Amino acid sequence: MTNPYNHPYHPYDVQISLMNAVYKTLKNGSKLGIFESPTGTGKTLSLICASMTWLRENQHIKSNTIVEEDGNESDDEPEWVKQAYLEKIKRETTGKIIDYENYLDGVEHDGGVIVIEQGKRGKVQIHKRRKNNGNKENEKLDESDILPVDYDNDEGRNGINDDVSKLLDEMDKKDIEIVDKKINNELKIYFVSRTHSQLHQFSNQLKLTNFPSSIKELKNERIKYLPLGSRKQLCINDKVKSLNDTLLINKQCIDLQKEKEVEKKCQFMINKQHDEDLLRLNKFEDLIMTKIYDIEDIVELGENLKCCPYYGVRGDILPSEIISMPYQTLLNKETREMLGIDLTNSVVIIDEAHNLNDSIISMYSSSLSKKSLERLRNSLKRYIKKFMLKMSSSNRIQITKLYKLVNILYKFIERCISLNNVQNGKFIERNEIFDETTDLLNVNELDEYLVKSRLAYKLETYMERSDETYKSKEPLLYEVKQFLYSLSNPQKNGRFFWDTSNNNGDVILKYLLLDSSEIFQDIVEESRCVLLAGGTMSPIDGVIKSLAPNLPNEKIDTFSCGHVIPxxxxxxxxxxxxxxxxxxxxxxxxxxxxxxxxxxxxxxxxxxxxxxxxxxxxxxxxxxxxxxxxxxxxxxxxxxxxxxxxxxxxxxxxxxxxxxxxxxxxxxxxxxxxxxxxxxxxxxxxxxxxxxxxxxxxxxxxxxxxxxxxxxxxxxxxxxxxxxxxxxxxxxxxxxxxxxxxxxxxxxxxxxxxxxxxxxxxxxxxxxxxxxxxxxxxxxxxxxxxxxxxxxxxx
Missing domain, CATH: 3.40.50.300 (P-loop containing nucleotide triphosphate hydrolases)
Incomplete structure (x- = not known):
């Protein structure tokens, strides 16, 4: 083959060398590959071509292997019986892929038109929503904005046992029949980069490519690509996205979902109990798979279909072959689980990986200042005094524990200052902070409580209404939660220390993650292979030492090439x-x-x-x-x-x-x-x-x-x-x-x-x-x- 990696152009020698190295790493079963290719050498396109060629080949091998293995189990049967059985197995394995491609052909032909199908009990009628007249109601102090949502460890988010919730969902299913032809591509490529512009470049490069079908019966197989992004990138609600600040956008989005009055909810949020919403979501998910959409394209599609892109894209994770995402989505295990991202048997490509170590350290480090703790402590005290009698018993217990934790942290800083123990950069032992109060330190329980009660945002709203001068980008309780997560990290991975430099007289208690390898190790162990690529990976030994010091050398491949210029x-x-x-x-x-x-x-x-x-x-x-x-x-x-x-x-x-x-x-x-x-x-x-x-x-x-x-x-x-x-x-x-x-x-x-x-x-x-x-x-x-x-x- 003159172009074994299906490169859209005639590749340079350095590009061929890089594609050879990537393909070899994937084929040989290495766990980690580190590739240095100078910026401007077509690195992104080379990564795409080598990895997608390998993926399609492996999908082809897998489908044939399934048929052969099933066929070998019937050696005693007549040849015509075995042949018929093989054809049946083949239809079940490759037939689904062909059916899905044919289905997507129809979706692409129809465009954004929503087709209503006949349900079992009759035809479903769709009525257009009336537009909001824009009249604002008088703003009043609604205690539902401030009081924490009832909390119970044994109940689901809405106060109903999860099993009961599932049963009610089954009972409430509508008559409408949604055609779902989605397949599950178990073998996936996750492409990760640091900035939105780099991910935008990736999707543009992907549009240039075309790869052989994974099954010979299918002449053309489209690339099933899904870009994942943040609310800031994908939100289509003008009132929310106009806030610009990421944390404020997240807060407003969550608040709108919890609104009790329909008129106040986000008009683009899908209600799966409504037939029209289900149809729009189904159409949105299907259209994304018909061709390569960038983030901006998905936003436009969401606007046309009145469907939230941020939540809507999640339904396409299963059928996707290649998914792009920012660093934070990959590196945060909770986020991966929330989105349903399973790295098992998948290839993870991290571009611009020279930033990886710093990104992990930044994500998992934390700090608390004395001034912030003092404000939070006083606000919590007033909040509890004002609303304690209106809270459920479980809320009272949890919020009291929370106040004790904040008070302990504040008094620890005060005590150290009075004893003249605060010195810039000086280490602090973990047991110095909490001593005999570790029974209060259950980070998972605190996290669950903050999620279900929404207390962090409730308290923030209360603080803003109580003090017009108060402004914060992130709820102070989230800073506390992040710091407590740091306390739960193994001592060997990082250190607590004082920071007194350039803080306007404030004293800051910091946690700095000093060993990112444990965070990265989770990703390496879960996935089939991780590829780190960048223009400036040297010295490569330093990358291995900081990210994968315990990985055997035989499981690591490295590659470095010169520039394409003379x-x-x-x-x-x-x-x-x-x-x-x-x-x-x-x-x-x-x-x-x-x-x-x-x-x-x-x-x-x-x-x-x-x-x-x-x-x-x-x-x-x-x-x-x-x-x-x-x-x-x-x-x-x-x-x-x-x-x-x-x-x-x-x-x-x-x-x-x-x-x-x-x-x-x-x-x-x-x-x-x-x-x-x-x-x-x-x-x-x-x-x-x-x-x-x-x-x-x-x-x-x-x-x-x-x-x-x-x-x-x-x-x-x-x-x-x-x-x-x-x-x-x-x-x-x-x-x-x-x-x-x-x-x-x-x-x-x-x-x-x-x-x-x-x-x-x-x-x-x-x-x-x-x-x-x-x-x-x-x-x-x-x-x-x-x-x-x-x-x-x-x-």
């Missing part, structure tokens, strides 16, 4: 000094004004030689701000503005568009320069292709502040790898500049810690720079020659 398209420069002044941007020296001004002169000298776009990355926003102020005072910035148009990343969402427009409108003699930040919004997910970045400069090494509480805690725990962490951010930023095979750019590292030794290596930062970038040192041209050659070649 080597002459990249020039790498290291500047360790300028005009006799050493350039070393450590915390100790970086504010030295002479060095900062020499940096400015170096940039001015370079700007005059660089056509079009020039992007510089600083180590932090605060440092960029200080440098700009020095340059404004010394006149350096005004000289820069005479050479190129200057843009400074200040967090504005428009800055990249403004910079891009300037590059497109300017001629080669001018162009623009953009000052940005490593790890900032423009260092990941933004493509500085072609003229947008003919040169990239990295100023300093982006180490975390060694004085921060987190850095102190990591150092004491022995889990800190600052150089590896810093250079992953550097490699990621540099990779944004080279986006296609004809692209070219120069890269300059400004700091003596990058300086290579005589053998071309480095004992410092440069040895952690991606290999394809280090290779650019071999290009001996000066900057003028480099850009002149490419300017001539492009004519």
């Amino acid at each position: 080597k002459e398209n990249l020039k790498t420069i290291v500047k360790s000094e300028y005009e006799g002044v050493k350039l070393r941007f450590t915390h100790e020296y970086r504010y030295n004004e002479e060095m900062v001004n020499k940096l400015g002169k170096l940039i001015i000298d370079t700007m005059m030689r660089v056509p079009k776009g020039f992007v510089l990355f600083f180590t932090s926003y605060s440092y960029l701000d200080k440098v700009i102020k020095i340059w404004e005072r010394t006149g350096v910035l005004s000289k820069m503005k005479n050479i190129k148009e200057v843009f400074i990343d200040n967090g504005s969402e428009n800055i990249f568009n403004e910079y891009s427009s300037s590059i497109e409108l300017s001629d080669n003699a001018k162009g623009a320069i953009l000052f940005s930040v490593l790890g900032g919004r423009l260092s990941e997910g933004i493509n500085f292709s072609d003229d947008l970045a003919r040169m990239v400069a990295i100023i300093g090494v982006p180490f975390a502040d060694p004085r921060s509480a987190e850095s102190i805690a990591k150092n004491q725990f022995g889990r800190n790898s600052p150089m590896e962490d810093a250079l992953r951010r550097v490699n990621q930023a540099v990779g944004r500049a080279i986006r296609n095979i004809s692209d070219y750019a120069a890269v300059m590292f400004i700091d003596e810690r990058y300086a290579p030794n005589r053998e071309g290596g480095s004992n410092g930062a440069f040895r952690y720079v991606s290999g394809w970038i280090r290779d650019g040192l071999a290009n001996r041209e000066n900057i003028e020659e480099f850009f002149r050659r490419h300017s001539v070649n492009s004519i």
Whole structure:
């Protein structure tokens, strides 16, 4: 076969190498594969082609194996009996797939039209809903908004035993017959990435592909793809999605579901007791499987059918072959279970996996401040006093326990402050916090209570109405719950410590997860295979050490390749000094004004030689701000503005568009320069292709502040790898500049810690720079020659 992986284009050699490596890992039964392929090498499409080719082949093998195994059981039967039996088994296995494809053909042909089918007891009549007239009722203090929902451990969410609820649901089923041809694709691919833009790119790449059918009787088999997203991405209720903030959207959505008055409920939420709603949901689920829909497409489909996309997509998890989702959905086990995601026998592909360790640590770390606890403690006290007599007995018991927990945490901080035991970064033993009160610490019971009683939002509503100045992005009780989850983690995985830095006099009690391998281990064990892919996975040994230290080496495959661009398209420069002044941007020296001004002169000298776009990355926003102020005072910035148009990343969402427009409108003699930040919004997910970045400069090494509480805690725990962490951010930023095979750019590292030794290596930062970038040192041209050659070649 000339194209064994069904790639839609003629793949480059590095793409073929990557697809070979992915396919081999899946075929050989490895548990973990780590793949490094530089940004701009078509990594996403290669991952899709190799994994989907493997999946379709395995589906084909599986269907044939079922038939053969069943046929072998009847060796004593006549041949015609065996043949008839085999045909029967084949119809039952492959016939369902064919029937589902034919059914989806019909759904796609009908589009969004809802067809009413004849029920057993007669035809169902559908009436259009009347539009809400928009009149607002007088807002009153409704205690149902504040009082906790009745809570009982032995009852379901609505106060009815779960078994009884199921029985009532069966009795209440309507006459209408919904055609359900769904199949269950047990073998699935889960594609996971960090940002919505990366998942959007994935669906666009998937639309380019086409793969052979898993059964020979079916000429064309559509790719059954499902994108999962958050409420913020999928909500179609204008009143809810206009809130913008994710936590507020979640809160409002849940509140609308619990509204007792029909007029106040969300009009898009499906009521499975209503025939019209069931039909709309069924049509919505079917249409998603007819072709590859992106999140935006699903939102539009939900709007057309008046069906909530956030909840509606869940019905398509079973028939899907490939499902995309954000990091948080995969990494949170509760979320996976809630959505019905079963990783058994499935392949998990985690893209942009250089962020994985940090994402896990962030998700499972927590903090509580003294000021927040004090506010929560006082509010709970008033709340209990006001509503205790109106609560059920079970609510009284649980809320009293909750108050005791909050009070214990608050008094612990107060006591430590009075004894002068609070020091930035100092560890705290878990038993120091709770001592003999561990009988109160039942996190699962507390979580169940908060879910069923909805107390976190009820109390938040009460606090907002009691104090107009109070504003919070997340209910304070959720912060407490997350912290208590941290207390239930094994001691070896993390540490509790104090944070007193930059908190406006507040004292914060923090938990930092320092070992993410246990969280990741669940995913590896549950799934068939996990593939980690990224442009900057090196050093790969560090990835294995942090995520899978106990996995046998024979179960791990690794792969790293160069870039698709010719080597002459990249020039790498290291500047360790300028005009006799050493350039070393450590915390100790970086504010030295002479060095900062020499940096400015170096940039001015370079700007005059660089056509079009020039992007510089600083180590932090605060440092960029200080440098700009020095340059404004010394006149350096005004000289820069005479050479190129200057843009400074200040967090504005428009800055990249403004910079891009300037590059497109300017001629080669001018162009623009953009000052940005490593790890900032423009260092990941933004493509500085072609003229947008003919040169990239990295100023300093982006180490975390060694004085921060987190850095102190990591150092004491022995889990800190600052150089590896810093250079992953550097490699990621540099990779944004080279986006296609004809692209070219120069890269300059400004700091003596990058300086290579005589053998071309480095004992410092440069040895952690991606290999394809280090290779650019071999290009001996000066900057003028480099850009002149490419300017001539492009004519």
